Amino acid sequence: MTYYAIGDIHGQIDMLRAAHGRIAADRAANGDLSAPVIHLGDLTDRGPDSRAVIQHLIDGIARGEPWVVIKGNHDRMFAGYLDDRTHHDPSLNRDLTWRNPRLGGLMTLASYGVDADERRDAARVHAEALAAVPQSHRDFLAALPLTLTTDDLLFVHAGIRPGIPLSRQEENDLLWIRQDFLPDTTDHGRLVVHGHTVTRRPLHAGNRVNLDTGAGFGDPLTAAVFEGRDVWVLGDHGRVPLRPA
Numbered sequence: 461m462t463y464y465a466i467g468d469i470h471g472q473i474d475m476l477r478a479a480h481g482r483i484a485a486d487r488a489a490n491g492d493l494s495a496p497v498i499h500l501g502d503l504t505d506r507g508p509d510s511r512a513v514i515q516h517l518i519d520g521i522a523r524g525e526p527w528v529v530i531k532g533n534h535d536r537m538f539a540g541y542l543d544d545r546t547h548h549d550p551s552l553n554r555d556l557t558w559r560n561p562r563l564g565g566l567m568t569l570a571s572y573g574v575d576a577d578e579r580r581d582a583a584r585v586h587a588e589a590l591a592a593v594p595q596s597h598r599d600f601l602a603a604l605p606l607t608l609t610t611d612d613l614l615f616v617h618a619g620i621r622p623g624i625p626l627s628r629q630e631e632n633d634l635l636w637i638r639q640d641f642l643p644d645t646t647d648h649g650r651l652v653v654h655g656h657t658v659t660r661r662p663l664h665a666g667n668r669v670n671l672d673t674g675a676g677f678g679d680p681l682t683a684a685v686f687e688g689r690d691v692w693v694l695g696d697h698g699r700v701p702l703r704p705a
Contacts, residue, residue, distance in 0.1 A: 462495040463686045464694075465615060467662075468532065468655040469499065470676030471507025471567060473516060479683040480520075482694040486685060489698065494526055498608055500655040501532025501617035501635075505564030506676035510538075511571040514597050531604035532617040532656070533635040538568055539601040542593060545586035551636040559585075564676065606634045609650065612689050618656035619668065622646050641668075651689045662693050666704040 464483050469476050480497070487493050499517065504510035521527050533549065537558040540547035548557065558565040559578055569576035569585070572592040576585050607626065608615040619641035620626070621633045633641075638657055647667050655672035662682050663670040669691055675681035683694045684702065692699035 461610070461687075462490070462492045463610065463613060463615075464495060464497040465653050465671055465684050465686065466497065466499050467671035467673055467682045468502035468675060469507070469513055469681060470502055470505055470534070470564065471510035471513055471571065472675045472681055473507075473509045473512040475675055475681035476513055476516065479681050479694075482683050482696070483685075486694055486699065496526045496528055498615045498653070499527065499529045500615065500653070500671060501530045501604070502534045502655065502672075502676070503529070503532065504538045504568045505534040506567055507564075508567065509571045510568040511593075511597070514600060518596060518600055528608055528615075529600075529604055530608065530615055530617050531601075531606055531635065534564070535601055535604060536635060537563070538565065539598065541565065541586075542589060542598055545582055551632045606631060612650055613653055613686055614648065614650040615653045617654060619654045620648065620652060622648070651686075651691075653684075653686070662702055664691060664702045664704045669702065 466479050483497055487495060503513050517527060517529055537549050540549060541558045556563060559576055566576045569589055574585065574588045574592050616634050618635050619637045620629055621637060621640060622644045642657060645667060652668040654668060654670055657670060658672050658674045659670050661673060662684060671682045671684055673680050673682045685692045685694060685699060691702040693702050
C-alpha cells in the first residue's frame with residue numbers, strides 16, 4: 461500500500477498547499493487516489509500562518525481527504541498554553557517559555573490576530589488568545605494521535621526510545637527525543653518516519669527517515685511517498701528515490 465508523509469509544517473500554509481499539490485499529482489500518475497497522507501506534526505509556530513494551516517487540515521479532513529495528522533511538540537506547547545498560560549512543557553528548557561521568540565509562539569498568536577509581544581501583560585495576552593482561537597482548533601489539537609503504524613512503517617513526530625515496545629513509549633519521547641534515537645542503528649522492526657530534528661535534506665538512515673527539512677526557518681517542506689520500505693521524495697517533476705545514506 462502507498463503512504464505519503466509531510467514533514468514539519470510550522471505555519472507554512474503556502475508550502476503545505478504546494479506539498480498537497482505534489483501528492484495529488486503523484487496520486488493521479490500512479491492511480492492510488494485514496495492513499496493516506498500523514499502529517500508528522502509541528503503544524504504551528506515560527507511560520508507566518510499557523511491558523512491557516514490548522515484550518516486547512518480541519519477542512520480537508522471534513523471533506524473526506526485521507527489525511528492523518530500526528531501531534532508534534534510545538535502543537536502540544538500551543539495547546540498547553542491555551543489551557544494554562546503558565547504551562548511549561550516538561551521537556552522544554554526551564555529558561556524558555558512557548559512565547560520566547562526562539563520557539564515561534566508569538567508568530568502563532570499573531571496568525572490569530574493577537575499581539576503577543578513579551579512586554580505586554582501576560583494575562584491580557586492569554587485572554588485575547590482564548591477569545592481568538594476557535595474551539596474547533598483547540599479540539600483538533602487535543603485529539604491528535606501520537607503515532608500511526610502500518611505493517612512496514614511507524615510514523616511519529618520525533619522518534620522512539622530504542623528497545624522499548626511501542627505500547628510503553630512515553631509521550632515526551634515521541635514528541636521530543638533526539639539524543640538516544642538519532643544515532644541508534646537498531647532495526648526497530650518498522651521503518652520509523654519522523655521529523656522534529658532539522659536536516660538540510662531528507663535523510664534515510666536505514667532504520668529511520670527524517671523529513672524535517674526546516675520549513676519553520678523558511679527552507680523547503682518535504683513530502684515523500686512510501687511503498688513498503690521503499691521511499692521517494694516528491695519533487696516538482698515527480699518521484700526521486702531516497703536510499704539509505
